[in-house]
Amino acid sequence: RLVSADAEGAEEQVIEAALRPKKLDDFVGQERVREQLSLVLRGALRRGRTPDHVLLSGGPGLGKTTLAMIIAAELGQPLRISSGPAIERAGDLAAVLSTLAEGEVLFLDEIHRLARPAEEMLYMAMEDFRVDVVVGKGPGATAIPLDIAPFTLVGATTRAGMLPGPLRDRFGFVAHMDFYEPAELEVIVRRSARLLDVEITDDGAAEVAGRSRGTPRIANRLLRRVRDYAEVRADGVITQELARAALRLYEVDERGLDRLDRAVLESLMRKFGGGPVGLSTLAVSVGEEPETVEVVAEPFLVRQGLLARTPRGRIATPAAWAHLGIAQPAASPM
Ligand code: ADP
Numbered sequence: 260r261l262v263s264a265d266a267e268g269a270e271e272q273v274i275e276a277a278l279r280p281k282k283l284d285d286f287v288g289q290e291r292v293r294e295q296l297s298l299v300l301r302g303a304l305r306r307g308r309t310p311d312h313v314l315l316s317g318g319p320g321l322g323k324t325t326l327a328m329i330i331a332a333e334l335g336q337p338l339r340i341s342s343g344p345a346i347e348r349a350g351d352l353a354a355v356l357s358t359l360a361e362g363e364v365l366f367l368d369e370i371h372r373l374a375r376p377a378e379e380m381l382y383m384a385m386e387d388f389r390v391d392v393v394v395g396k397g398p399g400a401t402a403i404p405l406d407i408a409p410f411t412l413v414g415a416t417t418r419a420g421m422l423p424g425p426l427r428d429r430f431g432f433v434a435h436m437d438f439y440e441p442a443e444l445e446v447i448v449r450r451s452a453r454l455l456d457v458e459i460t461d462d463g464a465a466e467v468a469g470r471s472r473g474t475p476r477i478a479n480r481l482l483r484r485v486r487d488y489a490e491v492r493a494d495g496v497i498t499q500e501l502a503r504a505a506l507r508l509y510e511v512d513e514r515g516l517d518r519l520d521r522a523v524l525e526s527l528m529r530k531f532g533g534g535p536v537g538l539s540t541l542a543v544s545v546g547e548e549p550e551t552v553e554v555v556a557e558p559f560l561v562r563q564g565l566l567a568r569t570p571r572g573r574i575a576t577p578a579a580w581a582h583l584g585i586a587q588p589a590a591s592p593m
Pocket of ligand 1: 275276278279280285287289317318319320321322324325326350383447475479482565583
C-alpha cells in the first residue's frame, strides 16, 4: 500500500477479515448505497444475468473491499481480487480476465492506478466481454480477439476524480461512500466488541466511535487498542473513562485527530503561518507522500472544518488554531 499512514499489520488483517460483515443486511450505515445496490443485485438475480459493473469510491477504510465481498456473496459467486498497481501490463489483465468463470466477480482495488494499456483493454472487456491479445512486436504484431465469460467488475478508488471519463462511464452503478455518522460507528463498535468477546458499556462504545474519524477501520483499530488497555490495566471492561484514558495514551484526541492529522495542522500553522501552502510543500514538511496527506488526512480535516483547500493552497481555519491551542498571528490570511 502506498498510503503508509493506513498501513496494516498481519494481525490487523486477520482480525479485520473476521470483523467483516458478510451480508448486505449486516453492513452498517451508507443507507442509500445499500438500498441502491440491493436493487441492482436483486434485479440481476431476477433476470438471471450478471449485474452492471459497480464503482465504489471513497476514502480508505470506509468499506469498499467489504462491499465487494458482499456483492459476490449476495450473487452467490466467487470473488477474484486484484488491484491497479498489481497489474503492470495488459497481458497481466488478460490473464486474469480470460480465466474468469461466468458470473464471477472481479474486484479491482485502486483502479485509478491501472496502467494505460491495461485500462484500454478493460474498456472492451467491460463492454463486450472481449479482449484483444496482442502477439508479436512492431509491424508483425497481430491482435487476437478472445471472448471472455460475462463477469461483474467491482472497481474501488480513493480518488474518483482521477478516473478517466471513458472508464467511469462504463460502470452502470457508481456509489460514493462517505464518512460514517457517530451513531453508525457506535453500532459497528458494539458489533465488533461482541465478535471479539470484549465487554464494553454504551458510553464506552460512543467514546470510541466519536474518535474514529468517521471510519469503520479506525473504529475497529481503536477498539483493539482500548481492549489491550482494559485487559492490562483494568478488569477488561471498556467504560467511557477507560476509553478516554486509553485513547489519550494512543494520542487520539477528542475529535478523533491522530498524530498525522495534528502534524499536518501544526506544520501548516507553525511553519507556514496558517497557509496558504501547496499540498506537496505541506506533505514534505511532515515527511509524508502528498497522496497520503491528500487521501488520508485532509478529507477528515476538511469535514471537521479545520482545514480549507483553496486555489492558492491549504489554509488552517480559525477552528484549527483554537483546537490546537496555538495563538493565531494577527497578520494571518484568515
Ligand atoms: P476499504 O476497502 O474501503 O479500505 P474495508 O472494506 O477493508 O475498507 O473495511 C475496513 C474494515 O472496516 C473492515 O474490517 C470491516 O470490518 C469494517 N467495515 C467497513 N465498513 C463497514 C460497515 N459498513 N459495517 C461494519 N463494518 C465495516
